[in-house]
Amino acid sequence: MSQKVKIGIIGTGGIARAHVSAYRKLPFVEIVAVADVIPGKARQFTELEGLKDTAAYDSHTELLAQDLDGVSICTPNVSHHRTAVDSLRAGKQVLLEKPMSVTLAEALEMAQTARETGRMLTLGFQPRYDPNMKLLQDIVQSGRLGKVYYVETGGGRRRGMPGGTFISKKLAGAGAMADIGCYSLDMALNTMGYPRPVSVSAFTSNHFGTNPVYHPEAAKFEVEDFGVAMVRFENDLVLQFKISWAMHMDTLGATMFLGTDAGLKVTPAGSGPWSGVWDGAVGAMTMFHDDFGGHTSTNVPLIGHSLNLFDEKVRDFAEAVRDGRPAPIPGEQILIQQAIIDGVLRSAEARREVSVELPN
Numbered sequence: 223m224s225q226k227v228k229i230g231i232i233g234t235g236g237i238a239r240a241h242v243s244a245y246r247k248l249p250f251v252e253i254v255a256v257a258d259v260i261p262g263k264a265r266q267f268t269e270l271e272g273l274k275d276t277a278a279y280d281s282h283t284e285l286l287a288q289d290l291d292g293v294s295i296c297t298p299n300v301s302h303h304r305t306a307v308d309s310l311r312a313g314k315q316v317l318l319e320k321p322m323s324v325t326l327a328e329a330l331e332m333a334q335t336a337r338e339t340g341r342m343l344t345l346g347f348q349p350r351y352d353p354n355m356k357l358l359q360d361i362v363q364s365g366r367l368g369k370v371y372y373v374e375t376g377g378g379r380r381r382g383m384p385g386g387t388f389i390s391k392k393l394a395g396a397g398a399m400a401d402i403g404c405y406s407l408d409m410a411l412n413t414m415g416y417p418r419p420v421s422v423s424a425f426t427s428n429h430f431g432t433n434p435v436y437h438p439e440a441a442k443f444e445v446e447d448f449g450v451a452m453v454r455f456e457n458d459l460v461l462q463f464k465i466s467w468a469m470h471m472d473t474l475g476a477t478m479f480l481g482t483d484a485g486l487k488v489t490p491a492g493s494g495p496w497s498g499v500w501d502g503a504v505g506a507m508t509m510f511h512d513d514f515g516g517h518t519s520t521n522v523p524l525i526g527h528s529l530n531l532f533d534e535k536v537r538d539f540a541e542a543v544r545d546g547r548p549a550p551i552p553g554e555q556i557l558i559q560q561a562i563i564d565g566v567l568r569s570a571e572a573r574r575e576v577s578v579e580l581p582n
């Protein structure tokens with residue numbers, strides 16, 4: 223592609239600003255158009271961001287009628303399905319913010335549409351661009367741990383519950399599980415090569431969100447602020463997954479990979495009320511193994527970097543569009559975690575283990 227990559231942005235709220243900032247660092251990209259359903263908001267956004275030559279529309283369908291190579295979808299979760307399917311059908315390449323969708327049925331249709339149209343649907347999981355995530359994946363996939371039979375992941379915030387669309391069941395689908403759990407799930411599942419889940423047994427609660435002492439919108443709080451699940455996979459692998467938006471605890475622990483030859487512990491990067499493994503950041507990595515005639519542990523040297531991971535994900539998408547590469551983080555893969563979240567919600571409601579429904 224010799225011309226500039228022509229990009230549109232659908233939804234001009236908080237995260238759209240990070241997309242603009244990242245695209246601006248790419249000399250081969252032109253932000254041609256933005257759209258928002260709130261009349262006039264897209265125009266205000268172009269003024270705020272100083273996007274003088276960018277067209278503004280009050281609907282995503284008007285934006286999609288323009289000559290664009292790709293779009294960033296930055297709308298609330300409830301609009302991901304409609305805007306992504308319409309964008310793919312309009313021939314655009316798509317970078318979609320996380321989580322993929324509100325329901326599993328939507329995620330399946332989105333992935334199917336990407337396949338039918340031959341367009342890319344890539345998901346915005348920026349923690350994947352931490353070189354230490356790749357290091358973790360390389361260690362586990364090298365076979366150094368032997369057969370991995372148990373993975374534990376998750377984490378949470380001591381206090382950090384969003385409001386607005388994030389706490390509506392209809393608009394968000396799920397709460398902490400979808401909002402921040404999707405990062406931990408991606409960390410564990412991507413490391414393991416996205417194995418196929420078969421069943422889930424889960425428990426969820428919302429003691430904090432529904433309590434006016436802890437949440438100003440307690441009366442409207444409909445989703446889970448805590449969830450724990452045991453997920454069974456093909457090949458005798460189990461995953462324990464736990465996540466919370468609020469808790470009386472500092473951390474829900476480390477991510478762990480237990481193998482027959484060695485174990486690997488990944489501790490959270492940050493500290494403070496909003497920290498934890500939830501953002502997928504690698505703080506330290508320790509391998510436990512039997513060597514030199516005894517129990518040994520090795521601190522895995524981490525890769526130092528100063529990458530802005532958000533910018534990296536946007537750059538990878540834009541370059542994939544320019545170079546005709548496949549989706550960096552394909553929707554077909556991420557719908558596996560959407561199937562797990564769907565199973566978690568069904569299991570929690572039924573109060574028993576349920577099968578994960580995932581067509582071939």
Ligand SMILES: NC(=O)c1ccc[n+]([C@@H]2O[C@H](COP(=O)([O-])OP(=O)(O)OC[C@H]3O[C@@H](n4cnc5c(N)ncnc54)[C@H](O)[C@@H]3O)[C@@H](O)[C@H]2O)c1
Nearest residue numbers: 233234235236237257258259282296297298299301319320
């Ligand atoms: N990757 C990350 O680090 C990250 C961080 C924050 C949010 N997010 C995700 O980004 C998405 C948006 O979050 P946000 O915080 O920017 O929300 P926001 O509410 O600030 O902005 C969303 C905007 O989309 C607009 N909108 C809704 N439906 C639309 C439609 N059909 N067409 C056009 N515009 C529409 C809204 O009017 C609003 O202006 C969410 O899915 C969220 O999970 C990702």
